[in-house]
Amino acid sequence: MLTLSRISKRFGATIALDDVSLDVAAGEVHALLGENGAGKSTLMAIAAGLLRPDHGTVQHATDASGAAIRVALVHQHFTAIPALSVAENVALAAHWRETGWRAEQRAAELIARLGLPLDPAARVESLPVQLRQRLEIVKALATDARVLLLDEPTAVLAPREVTGLLTMVREFAARGGAVVLITHKLTEAIAVADRITVLRRGTVTLTGAVADVTVTSLSRAMIGGDLTSALPRQVRGGDVRVTLDPVWSADPSADARPLAFRAGEIVGIAAIDGNGQRSLLRTIGGVASAPGVTVNGPVKFIPEDRTTEALIGDFTLVENLLLGTPAARRHWIDWRAARADTAALMDAWDVRAGDPDVPAAALSGGNQQKFVMARALADSPAVIVAEDPTRGLDVKASAAIHARLRAAADGGAAVIVHAADLDEVRALADRLLVMVAGRLTELPRDTPRDLVGDAMLGLAVGTPG
């Protein structure tokens, strides 16, 4: 249905793709695996015709009438417009001539055919996240596309919702469609795909039928070596640093004890978007206020969006360092001291920027995040709150961030961390809490992944024993 052959693409000095080939046939699901920055999204943009390759060709099969079949790309980030209705968004994406109630009617037919619980007249902003995800696919299918390119569609979903989505993907293939599923989760790829291709740094490192690969071979192809997984930490519970009143607890009993987070612990909070974790983390982090949260000692907050919340892009690293330190609240600013501090931190954390007077926007994501972490941990805070600290980073950069967070906990800080990726929370956490509708439930650290997923959806958890 779609054949990409010998594609190369460079952006300035970086080679994004180097001689990459990929094809997908009718009825097939082809998983494209790779770390962040491996070139997956670039390849898909080329497949969808949004980018031109420097070399290589993109060929589409033709349908019965001889016209090239349509390829639809479902972006990782939702592109539906919140203020418009479901039908308006579908009409917009599919370039329908119909507007108003006629568009609603046509959308209703399409949604019924796909068997989805979507109201065409509903405003998108009123939909829960999993339905917005489905809407993205409806938008793509409304164009009568035969090839569906799904860019990390499961990133924002809980495990049970992922299953539903993957079922839908298989059904689409069973009806004669072709799917390229981009993901960085090995288990997903193996569960749903017929064939798997792995990209690393713009080149294909492995391709083959799902029967011929193993988790080990895939992970080696992705990262180029085995990552030693971190050993379980020895946790010595120290002083109580954060106390959450029972209003935060999902335990209904009246004598529910307050939740306490101690020095030396890494507390992982698993939650689907919009379950109140943002408000909780930011209250502990001291940048929002909700009742029932007590924090002892100085706290540092690492926000999820480093480009707008943690850093000022036009400011130099020196200025950004000042921003996060009490020096900015003094009357006079000592630039010489600030520059020396910045240079020292950059050295200690291996922040590669060349010069402390470089604007923060000029750094790579990994270096930006290292700088943000360095600034937050510089004066050994008692409590560290990290919101999705490895978002958009590759495996090595993520591992470095994880190691630093562990080291901070070893050094006596209470670390509270949330990540969009459940596996990351599980990998980091000494204690695992699930947050649903603003309430926390603590689970044993070794709770199986699926059960944690169910808990995130608010389903009853059968705790063993």
Place this chain on the structure above:
Amino acid sequence: MTTMLLHRVGVWRAFGPAALALLTGLLLLSAFLTLAGYDTMTALAALWDGAAGSRYAIFSATLVRAIPLLLLGLAFAVGARAGGFNIGMEGQFAAGAIAATWSGLLVGDLPPPVAVTVVLLSGGLAGAAWMLVPVAMRLRFGVTEVITTLLLNFVAEATVSWMVAGPLQEASGGYPQSDPVAVAARLPRLLPDARLHAGLLLALLLAALLWVAFRRTGWGFRLRAVGAGPTAASTVGGIAPLRVLAGALILSGALAGLGGAVEVSGVSFALYQQLSPGYGFTAIAVALLGRLHPGGIVLAALFFGGLEAGAGAMQRDAGVPAVAVQVVQAVVLLTLVILARRTR
């Protein structure tokens, strides 16, 4: 700051856009004048003569006009550095002028330094007060200061018109203008035979203070942080962006009001309509041409002061309407705003 800027971005990025913008502005003005059928060379010569061709041109015209432009340019920069657009400087200038005239009529018995201080302070306070409504509307309702300050310009114009025909009209009642302010309330002249007045020193002093404040103080740093990244400023800096912005806008209004007071106390000595020939808008070009940096604004104010002075001469000697220089201002603004985008 300047050395650092040069170090960081190179000479082109510091001066290139400004030079290019000015060149484009003057070239387009020439082209426009030629198209409109004027004798372009005569017009440009008159422009130059009026701006810098004589001792009179420099010390009684260009520098005198540069003073309000410098004060208003600083006013705009204080707001813009914090991420706010004060497009209502024309109104705050008028408010400052009204207050200065009013107090200037009453302080005749005070010793001159005190009288002048009272007059200038009342002007600054009036400008700040004029800014309170936009600031309150921004804080309370989230209405952008761009539109509110702009609308208040017209309210100020009507207020001046009422003042000079009503409460502040000259005793003889002949013309729509006020009586001259007390001699004690006037800024001293700097040279015996020129109109240049001590307002220049005050404006330069304020520019120097702001230079230090932007670069060396925590206040200036927080101001710039709020302008460059309000979300980061509040999330990791613990700064309240709206509070900082409100303070910056009120200071901006105060500086613009001071500009009006200095004009009354140093140049016009009385209130009348159209006291400002659009200084409030020209100053936006001044501030942007000076890259919102006090040092740059001093240079830009001198340039635009010359342009304003030359425009008068151009109208007198070559018959070109003085408003033609607004075309230069517009082109300078457009060029700068495009280049700002490109070099970011």
Place this chain on the structure above:
Amino acid sequence: MIDLELAVAFGAATVRVATPLAFAALGETLVQRSGIINLGIEGAMLAGALGAAVGAMIGGPLAGVMVASLVGVVVATVFAAVVVSARADQIITGTAVTLGSIGLTGVVARQYFGSGGAGLDLPTLAPMAIPGLAKLPLVGPVFFVQSPITYLVYCLIPILAWLLFGTRFGLQLRATGESAPSARAMGVRTARVQWIAILLGGLLAGLAGATLVLAQVGTFTEKMTAGRGFIAIAIVVLGRWQPWGVASAALLFGGATALQYLFQASDSRIPYQFFLALPYLLALAALALAYGRARSPAGLGKVE
């Protein structure tokens, strides 16, 4: 009976004064719905006014209207090129376009009319009673004995409502204003959509200028728009970005301005300058009341 006559005069004046405001505000509604705030409509309106005066002198009122719309589009072209194609800051660009228009119109007007300004002998668009409708009590003489260009506004309101909410272009326009990146991802050519919106906005601002000269004042004077373009922006907010709402808000501002005529008819002690300031004060009050109640296009004013 005198009171009724006064009411009719006041009502008719309200509609007459509201017409240019409605043109400008309806145009700005389109522009803002596409995510752009254009402070340059003040300049486009002023240039349109001059164009109308020049055109009318040469070829009669109809030529005036055509020249005015054309000039409005030309001014809008400058704004669109800088803001959409060069992606520059909208506020500064709008301010610059208005400043430039003041300068250019000043020079051209003096060149064309001499230092005395345009005469009062311009051919204008005189009020024209619509047979039948004009006979309706109260409503008739207020709404249907107006300049023909006012009737154009009446037609424009439903057309714009249909364009925004009943056409594919309208959907693309609204999507662009809410989130240009998302709209682009869904295949909308956002730059083209914004260009069209800005040019239409410029055309309507030009018509607003024409109305001012040909149906209201009867001549051109420097800076004669006096901030009406900026008031139009407040009207858009008060009208919640909906054509019918915007038209009603324009009527409200027309009323505030028309109070002057009422005042002249009575012998009030309130200084007339208060009435000069009233529309602007009303605009401020309207912004305070309307802001936050209705949602503005989410992408309004954003530079990408």
